[in-house]
Amino acid sequence: MDALTPTDIQDKKAALARRYGAALPPAGPWNETIATLLDHRSVRGFLSDPVPPGTLETLIAAAQSAATSSNMQLWSAIAVTDPAKRKVLAEIAGDQKHIEQCPLYLAFVADMSRNERMSQAEQVTFENLPYLETFMVACIDAALAAQNAVVAAESLGLRTVYIGAMRNDPARVHELLGLPPKAFVVFGLCVGYADPASKNEVKPRLPQSTVLHHERYDAAPEVRDRPVYDAEMAQFSARNEMQATTWTARMRNRMGPLKAMNGRERIRATLAKLGFEIR
Ligand SMILES: Cc1cc2nc3c(=O)[nH]c(=O)nc-3n(C[C@H](O)[C@H](O)[C@H](O)COP(=O)(O)O)c2cc1C
Numbered sequence: 444m445d446a447l448t449p450t451d452i453q454d455k456k457a458a459l460a461r462r463y464g465a466a467l468p469p470a471g472p473w474n475e476t477i478a479t480l481l482d483h484r485s486v487r488g489f490l491s492d493p494v495p496p497g498t499l500e501t502l503i504a505a506a507q508s509a510a511t512s513s514n515m516q517l518w519s520a521i522a523v524t525d526p527a528k529r530k531v532l533a534e535i536a537g538d539q540k541h542i543e544q545c546p547l548y549l550a551f552v553a554d555m556s557r558n559e560r561m562s563q564a565e566q567v568t569f570e571n572l573p574y575l576e577t578f579m580v581a582c583i584d585a586a587l588a589a590q591n592a593v594v595a596a597e598s599l600g601l602r603t604v605y606i607g608a609m610r611n612d613p614a615r616v617h618e619l620l621g622l623p624p625k626a627f628v629v630f631g632l633c634v635g636y637a638d639p640a641s642k643n644e645v646k647p648r649l650p651q652s653t654v655l656h657h658e659r660y661d662a663a664p665e666v667r668d669r670p671v672y673d674a675e676m677a678q679f680s681a682r683n684e685m686q687a688t689t690w691t692a693r694m695r696n697r698m699g700p701l702k703a704m705n706g707r708e709r710i711r712a713t714l715a716k717l718g719f720e721i722r
Pocket residue numbers: 483484485486487536539604605606607608609630645646
């Protein structure tokens with residue numbers, strides 16, 4: 444998938460229709476950045492073409508430009524090129540082959556270890572480190588940084604897919620990447636050029652009536668609009684040869700049985716072993 448053409452950028456109605464199907468919100472202000480955002484789709488088939496020189500550093504500059512809570516910058520990224528390591532990471536992620544295939548793989552780390560080292564060097568106890576709040580900040584910082592990298596990559600005509608399945612076995616990932624205590628891979632990110640042979644349609648989202656509230660939370664539109672979205676996702680699934688049909692069916696599969704967590708239900712205990720106290 445190449446960068447957007449001038450026609451794509453101008454065609455806001457088409458972009459909104461791809462994102463929402465029939466439940467089209469009114470078109471508002473528009474520009475190239477918004478067109479790029481609305482054109483997002485995860486890609487799971489990559490060409491072997493390398494990313495241009497300097498791309499990694501540009502993506503990291505974009506990532507570091509994200510807002511970060513109190514400028515604490517509680518995240519790091521690890522670029523993994525070693526094929527043997529990629530193979531293990533793909534296995535951990537339930538054999539997600541794109542981890543081995545993509546030219547650039549980044550592991551995003553919720554990283555409290557740097558500030559822990561600072562606390563030791565400065566001989567000051569950072570009393571706030573063991574609290575859930577700080578762990579949440581580290582995860583939020585990592586996610587915001589990664590999403591900036593995603594937007595930057597997509598603006599360059601590259602495609603990406605997040606790999607939350609790093610959390611299937613965080614201890615093994617931790618060891619493989621030589622992380623210190625209080626550092627944890629929240630997710631990985633595959634980056635590269637989309638293989639034109641793989642299906643990469645824009646995936647519709649819930650109607651705005653379901654996620655956008657005015658003044659007060661209102662769950663009432665869900666009853667009316669979930670079937671609308673289910674129908675939209677059923678058509679999307681059929682076009683893209685995906686297993687479950689409706690969104691409801693997919694959520695039942697993903698959130699119903701504990702086995703769908705693929706080991707992530709043990710994450711709290713693992714985090715404790717990785718040095719996160721989380722009070
Ligand atoms: C934190 C996070 C973790 C994800 N983990 C995976 C993953 O392990 N494997 C995968 O194929 N997709 C993964 N995804 C991609 C989502 O499945 C995808 O974003 C979602 O289905 C919406 O599709 P879209 O990105 O094409 O719009 C992840 C996305 C996020 C945000």
